[in-house]
Amino acid sequence: MKHIPVVVIGFGPVGRALVKLMIEKEGELKQRYNLSLDLKCILRSSVAFFPSPSSGSLNLDLLEKIDNPIFWHEKPSLDYLLRLTPPGVLFEVTSSDLKTGQPGYDHIKKALINGWHVVTANKGPLLLYFQELHKIARDNKLKIKFSGATAAALPVLDVGKICLAGARIFKIEGILNGTTNYILTRMNEGISYSEALLEAQRKGIAEKNPSYDVEGLDTAVKLALLAAALFDFQLGLNDIEITGITRITPEEVAQASKQGKKIKLLGCLNFEDNSLKARVRPEVLDPNHPLYFVDGSNKGVTFFTDFMGELTIIGGKSDPRGAAAAMLKDLINLYCNF
Ligand SMILES: NC(=O)c1ccc[n+]([C@@H]2O[C@H](COP(=O)([O-])OP(=O)(O)OC[C@H]3O[C@@H](n4cnc5c(N)ncnc54)[C@H](OP(=O)(O)O)[C@@H]3O)[C@@H](O)[C@H]2O)c1
Known part of the structure; x- marks a missing residue:
């Protein structure tokens, strides 16, 4: 022992x-x-x-x-x-x-x-x-x-470091924040941003001051930690293009929904011309996207690799x-x- x-x-x-x-x-x-x-x-x-x-x-x-x-x-x-x-x-x-x-x-x-x-x-x-x-x-x-x-x-680090050892990860996309995903899911079901936020706060999913989550900072910090751990790249928040979900209108959500799509707050790390680009922004996903079905306060991450293909993990308690x-x-x- x-x-x-x-x-x-x-x-x-x-x-x-x-x-x-x-x-x-x-x-x-x-x-x-x-x-x-x-x-x-x-x-x-x-x-x-x-x-x-x-x-x-x-x-x-x-x-x-x-x-x-x-x-x-x-x-x-x-x-x-x-x-x-x-x-x-x-x-x-x-x-x-x-x-x-x-x-x-x-x-x-x-x-x-x-x-x-x-x-x-x-x-x-x-x-x-x-x-x-x-x-x-x-x-x-x-x-x-x-x-x-x-x-x-959600075992993002373990999958990236251990399960994908030896593979080159050239892109990571993730829904990394449960609060924003919950709000967007509820907006997709027809309620307004402020109603969805209030509901999330009542359920203890969102903080009283939700700005850290809804402005995309939490997702950005997680991206920075993944970049450091998996790519040995130290990113500051100023190196990351960050747009949160506060300006998404019910019309935009309804428009996406009408086309069978969903708006999700995605964090993305991507190698372009040998440099690492990081961004957080709402994106419209169609049902073929591996993170399309990540709803409610769930999170999910997709790794794009050279020889191990594309791998997605979804779920994991976030309380x-x-x-x-x-x-x-x-x-x-x-x-x-x-
Ligand atoms: N809450 C979540 O679901 C969650 C999820 C993932 C990660 N995290 C991270 O995990 C950490 C803890 O989260 P939390 O929600 O438990 O935080 P919290 O409610 O802010 O509690 C922080 C604790 O740290 C103590 N503390 C502050 N300064 C200290 C010091 N100088 N020496 C010793 N103790 C000190 C506080 O002491 P007092 O009790 O005396 O005030 C309090 O007990 C945070 O960094 C948070 O970002 C949280």
């Missing part, structure tokens, strides 16, 4: 879902993968929770204790915590800042310098410091895994639990050679 020390930093919906999943899957991780996770600490912005070592770090009482503020203490420094135990995995799930990459950048760097692998769903530090952080990881013979940051439970599951998958793949 491999015993893996784990620290979780960030305890919003994703951090919480992750801890819950670790508890639920504890037995399965041991039986199927010979992995025993030892949760050392959970950190929030100013407080920390330490599971009692005597009762085993992952048990059902843990969630009750976590919900009781008396078990949270003043937060020690991350450096101090990371040096207290043999290294394992830092799960970095603090809020994403696309302008500074903080606080995730500091956390990831500290973990790598102290010998810890990193599994993160945080896009900001990777968007801004992908090369630098990966160099530190390589220099220390460690890994940064970030499935949760690219399309949560906090889906992101948490993608992170647990990353941890399993760090330690198991399949």
Whole structure:
């Protein structure tokens, strides 16, 4: 049995879902993968929770204790915590800042310098410091895994890196954002943009401030992470042509629908004249397009390759639990050679 020390930093919906999943899957991780996770600490912005070592770090009482503020203490420094135990995995799930990459950048760097692998769903530090952080990881013979940051439970990175190893991917097209796809699907069914957005917010699919999704930024950031991971290309948001869905009119949707087509927000990475072009924009798809049937809050990606042909993956949960599951998958793949 491999015993893996784990620290979780960030305890919003994703951090919480992750801890819950670790508890639920504890037995399965041991039986199927010979992995025993030892949760050392959970950190929030100013407080920390330490599971009692005597009762085993992952048990059902843990969630009750976590919900009781008396078990949270003043937060020690991350450096101090990371040096207290043999290294394992830092799960970095603090809020994403696309302008500074903080606080995730500091956390990831500290973990790598102290010998810890990193599994993160945080896009900001990777968007801004992908090369630098990966160099530190390589220099220390460690890994940064970030499935949760690219399309949560849709395994885009694993398919691109592992399943298509050896093939040249010359284009990737994706519906990478569940919120915008939900809104466009509902508009296609006849309701207005604002009604569809309100509905998505009521269902918890869209944020109260939906601009990051509807203006296409979330899709663009995911494209940038895919470009870095699969093509070794560092793109900034300024390198990506971005048009969101806010200006799509009901008439345009109805017109497409009349012709048996659908409007979808597509992210595209495409090699043209040996340079990588990236764009996000609404496009009219006909039923022959592999992503035409990706509806509701589903996502989908098509890879166009030289010798493996065209490959499309669709689905994958995109809520906090889906992101948490993608992170647990990353941890399993760090330690198991399949
Ligand atoms: N929500 C999703 O479905 C989803 C899907 C894919 C990826 N993601 C990404 O996953 C990450 C987490 O998402 P979320 O929705 O759980 O985020 P969130 O609601 O913003 O929660 C962030 C957590 O980070 C903590 N935090 C902030 N600064 C910190 C610091 N300096 N030290 C320690 N903890 C700190 C916050 O602490 P306090 O509790 O003290 O405020 C909070 O617990 C984000 O980067 C997000 O973009 C989210």
